[in-house]
Amino acid sequence: MVILGLTGSIAMGKSTAAAAFRRLGVPVHDSDAEIHALLGPRGTAVAAVEVAFPGVVKNGAVDRLALGARVFGDPTALRRLERILHPLVSASRAKFLRKNTMRGRRVVVLDIPLLYEVGADKLCDAVVVVTAPKFLQRLRVLRRPGMSEERLAAILARQMPDGEKRRRADFVVSTGLGRAASLRHIRIVVKVANMMSGCHWPPR
Numbered sequence: 001m002v003i004l005g006l007t008g009s010i011a012m013g014k015s016t017a018a019a020a021f022r023r024l025g026v027p028v029h030d031s032d033a034e035i036h037a038l039l040g041p042r043g044t045a046v047a048a049v050e051v052a053f054p055g056v057v058k059n060g061a062v063d064r065l066a067l068g069a070r071v072f073g074d075p076t077a078l079r080r081l082e083r084i085l086h087p088l089v090s091a092s093r094a095k096f097l098r099k100n101t102m103r104g105r106r107v108v109v110l111d112i113p114l115l116y117e118v119g120a121d122k123l124c125d126a127v128v129v130v131t132a133p134k135f136l137q138r139l140r141v142l143r144r145p146g147m148s149e150e151r152l153a154a155i156l157a158r159q160m161p162d163g164e165k166r167r168r169a170d171f172v173v174s175t176g177l178g179r180a181a182s183l184r185h186i187r188i189v190v191k192v193a194n195m196m197s198g199c200h201w202p203p204r
Helices: 014-023 031-039 046-052 064-071 075-102 134-142 149-158 162-168 179-195
Strands: 002-007 028-030 107-111 126-131 171-174
Touching: 002 014, 002 179, 014 028, 014 107, 014 126, 014 179, 028 031, 028 075, 031 046, 031 075, 031 107, 046 075, 064 075, 075 107, 107 179, 126 162, 126 179, 134 149, 171 179
Parallel strands: 002 107, 002 126, 028 107, 126 171
Antiparallel strands: none
């Protein structure tokens, strides 16, 4: 089974790329979606997050805005949160890989925003980086509710620069030319991945 890592800086079009992989029949493990589930109603991480950050849980789920306010600009608080979430996401990812190995899937995707930053590229046979012009990235980000120039700068400071990600990538997909162009490129990526020699998980 070939494991593709999917990553890209904020607002580069990673969610659109992940949707394209799914349209082509490739299973995708979405780390962000997993975190939403962990913090949502009856989520596995809710109790631990409430202990670490008292008052952020409302109606049985973590208030993500309240939690964000507690960790934004506080590296110590952010590391505390990551120590809770990362092992749970890793366990979910391992289960996903085992399940798809048993099902005989030829290609799967691990959608991980900070793939290079946390060393998760070591899990992958190849990495797909999505990119877009900086002006388009900024335009997309600042359209989001609650986003500001300050918050964008703080997020980018935690992320590897786009140029470095592109340099390390096995495949680079530009999302600045529209969805149709991105889908065509991703279709090629899937074709190449299917041609790659299969390897059992973990690949390395």
